[in-house]
Amino acid sequence: MSYIGILEYVIGVIHDKDIWYYVGETDSEGKKLKPKDQYSSFLVDAKRYDDEDILREELESLPKTLTYKILEIQRCPKCKKEFTEHPALSREDNETEICPECGVREAMEAYCNYTNAK
Ligand SMILES: [Zn+2]
Incomplete structure (x- = not known):
């Protein structure tokens, strides 16, 4: 199995x-x-x-x-680290479950890209 x-x-x-x-x-x-x-x-x-x-x-x-x-x-499919916490949803496709750390990183990157683009 x-x-x-x-x-x-x-x-x-x-x-x-x-x-x-x-x-x-x-x-x-x-x-x-x-x-x-x-x-x-x-x-x-x-x-x-x-x-x-x-x-x-x-x-x-x-x-x-x-x-x-x-x-x-x-x-985590992104950083390959093992984790036991509740997974975060990747912003890239909205369906891949990633570790909470990568979830925070993606949110930060999204925020930086948004503010840089202004
Ligand atoms: Zn990760």
């Missing part, structure tokens, strides 16, 4: 106003991580799931004291 635009899933943990990512219980060598090391603010550290059912199963086993969110990793 292939997902268009969606590559994989990660577990997000709501931490104050930020989102942290669930790294997993063990590191790459299989050593058990301390609870505070099981979460990271960087998406690159996040444990990835290509099956949402497996993710949900693992989610069930996590401490209920935290608030979790299932995040979809998407790849």
Whole structure:
């Protein structure tokens, strides 16, 4: 099965106003991580799931004291960066979904072109 635009899933943990990512219980060598090391603010550290059912199963086993969110990793067709935030719509064709950073950049460029043309 292939997902268009969606590559994989990660577990997000709501931490104050930020989102942290669930790294997993063990590191790459299989050593058990301390609870505070099981979460990271960087998406690159996040444990990835290509099956949402497996993710949900693992989610069930996590401490209920935290608030979790299932995040979809998407790849921006413009800058090729991975992101989990809500995508922005490209101004170029009004249908391509791009990352929020590129969305802001396109809006800035559109504004600059508009003011330069005056
Ligand atoms: Zn982008």
